[in-house]
Amino acid sequence: MTPTRLQLQRWQALNSEQREQVLALHISPEQIEFAGTTAQAVSVCEDAPTDEVAGLAILESASPIGFVLLSRVTRLPDWAPAGSAALRAMRIDSREQRKGHGRASLAEVAAWVSEHWASCKTLALCVDDQNLAARRAYEVAGFTEYAEPKVGRIGLVRYLWRSLIEPQPSSDNSGESA
């Protein structure tokens, strides 16, 4: 089944009903251990400079079904490679999980960073080894490990990234410059 096309919208651009829906997103207590609460994620983006932190609601037909935090430059976490954008606290509402929205959202996030933060050539994230759902979602979205795992708060932490530079189509005219 092809899921409905999703859209991303900054927290600051949401109307009050959409903000309430974001804050009402549900994930299980086990998943909160991995990703924190939505209120925590919102508070990170609420007062931060919008050119360095973006809290993006994941909308399906204008209704929030998820949320993700992006940061860069001075707000880049220390584990993220310089020049990248970091993705954190991603969540899809538990009633909407396993429908392909995680995978589709990650493609939208990559497109968003390429459009709005074009200086970022990679999208980086870290994920707990035990978070099998997220690890699979990131894998199918094209993320690969860029560093050795480290021991974290709840076991090993894995560091992943994906390029935001589209691979160039191969051409027989290899002598021509673009």
Ligand SMILES: CC(C)(COP(=O)(O)OP(=O)(O)OC[C@H]1O[C@@H](n2cnc3c(N)ncnc32)[C@H](O)[C@@H]1OP(=O)(O)O)[C@@H](O)C(=O)NCCC(=O)NCCS
């Ligand atoms: C991670 C998360 C965003 C994935 O969202 P989702 O909408 O369920 O993901 P998708 O439906 O697009 O699934 C993507 C892949 O992950 C797999 N997957 C999803 N949930 C899974 C689960 N609980 N167990 C095993 N695999 C799972 C899907 O089967 C799919 O793989 P496939 O294409 O081989 O079938 C969602 O599980 C979530 O919100 N988790 C709680 C918060 C969290 O842990 N965030 C990550 C912090 S690093």
